[in-house]
Amino acid sequence: MIYNSKKIINSKIEHIVFRSLVFIIISLFAEYIIWKRITLNYQFQINIIILSIWILLVELVLSFKRMFKLHPINYWSSFLIPLTFNILYNLFIFKYLNIYFVNSILSTLIITLLIDYESGILSSFIFSVYFGLIYGFDVKFTIALFIPSAIIAIISKKIMRRIEIFLPFIIGSLVQMLCFYILDLSDTTYDYAGLFVVYFFNTLITMGILPFFEYITRVYSDIGLLELGNLNNPLLKKLTLKAPGTYYHSMIISNIAESAVEHIGGNTILARVGSYFHDIGKTWKPSFFTENQKNQNPHNKISAKLSSLILNNHVTYGQELAKKYRLPILIEDMIVQHQGTRIKQYFYKKYYDETGIYDKEMFKYPGPIPQFKESAILMICDVTEAMTRSMPDLNVNDLTEKLDDLIQSLFFEGQLDDCGLTLKELQMIKGRIIRTIMEMNHKRIKYPKIDQKNLRR
Structure with missing residues (x-):
């Protein structure tokens, strides 16, 4: 030392x-x-x-x-x-x-x-x-x-x-x-x-x-980031074609993250553009990620260890693409930090059920943990968006409870130790995330069925 x-x-x-x-x-x-x-x-x-x-x-x-x-x-x-x-x-x-x-x-x-x-x-x-x-x-x-x-x-x-x-x-x-x-x-x-x-x-x-x-x-x-965030960017076009589910997921997260970052006075453009590119590594084997799966889950046919390695690779391959295309250094950071060093709990449990062995290191993302506020907010928004997909009835109370549990879990896992976010800012971020998600998922009225003859001019 x-x-x-x-x-x-x-x-x-x-x-x-x-x-x-x-x-x-x-x-x-x-x-x-x-x-x-x-x-x-x-x-x-x-x-x-x-x-x-x-x-x-x-x-x-x-x-x-x-x-x-x-x-x-x-x-x-x-x-x-x-x-x-x-x-x-x-x-x-x-x-x-x-x-x-x-x-x-x-x-x-x-x-x-x-x-x-x-x-x-x-x-x-x-x-x-x-x-x-x-x-x-x-x-x-x-x-x-x-x-x-x-x-x-x-x-x-x-x-x-x-x-x-x-x-x-x-x-x-x-x-x-x-x-x-x-x-x-x-x-x-x-x-x-x-x-x-x-x-x-x-x-x-x-x-x-x-x-x-x-x-x-x-x-x-910010001028360069806005130009980079053009949806005709080659990397984003590649994401659209190879992993459309991930592309849609990234667009949703960009709105949530931008809103949350704005609320604490951070760099909203970095938050939005970083969200666009954070999962660019999923263009390698996109079918192994739930948002791109249609029928079968390929993870069912392979070991938990191999599944963990494939999930890790979306971070490392994303970093390689960031270096190759000379993306901003902070966006490269957001690619490698948005999962931090979290444990892939599903495969961690699956491996234990199969072998009786607890091995946290094998199922950790490579990290590092978020080093600045925009990166940490991306991590929170990423997990929150995935969490809302599994909620059959999205309402404020349930979402608030789940988001509280998530932030508490990230806090005690040490994922937010180096990002610089204060407890007050975390509370502000939580409120803005809930508001944005509920506004994005508002219910529409049910349209009545009318005979088409009565609709003709």
Whole structure:
């Protein structure tokens, strides 16, 4: 245990050192590009400030974010690559166009859309400080860059359509012009007109390269998730053709999960799209899953052990498809986590009846247990939807009782230990799930039978 802890700490230190080296290299490149020289004094001054802010602020804040803990490579890449790219890109604007055309909309927008607005603000602060130092250690210039960038991050956090990206472009460019004017940095029409044009151009670049960052890092924006959730997606079409029952099951769960996640302020788009893909592994041997069975159950002809392996495979094969098609890393998580490490009770009991042996490990799903709220809610909704199929008379009282038992069972099995859901949120989720299911299964009036002759015009 001590050895593993030391190994983890050493690995974190190595990653911090690597990320710090990136900024040292950028500083060397910046001085050479702009002034055609490299001096020890300048490098020491600029790097001591940038690395102090980076290590004491950015590394510290982001290390506490759940997604950076779960997938450090993916999320650090989605933070560092856009930021580095934008700094280098603006160095050329500084050198060959005009210092007053420099702006951080490109990296701030991409990081906000991929991760969250807090990360976007952090990236804009680093960007602003960097160019403030290059400008001559000028605090006013740093402020003039940071204020519009922070505003861009805040107003971009709910963007779900590409056309909406033009709102932060308009507001950001106007605020930066205003900052330049108030701080007496520039008051020429050329500077303002040029800044507006560069802002517009950078916004177009952002819209164009965002899908490439999503594909490279497998961290998707809400825009990318919505495009991925198109029902004409090859994987979903494959699910429709090979496992139509599973497809229908996934569509129902997506409505329930989205409603529940919305109620606690989670990512509803992730919940919906993740629900679409969570059972994609059932395209391998779909007839072994009840929702796709018509007459015979093939499990009756094989051993309980083999049945358990086939059920496990829908998780592992689903993960393989997620990697192959480069689905978002969080959707891959939802595929492998939606069953957690639960025991397949039916086959566990069947094996005991046949052999007299209790073997929990043999009948556990491979896991891991849910690591974030949307994944845990998917697990609850998945089991609840399957449970409602076996209820002959669906009513609020019975559903409430069964859902209470289910959540209690998941809680005591330890399936909800790592997801971050509170007891209050579980209560909120339960109420919304019951309401959504009852609304989806409302009874219709019985239509009277009328002679067709009386219906003719």
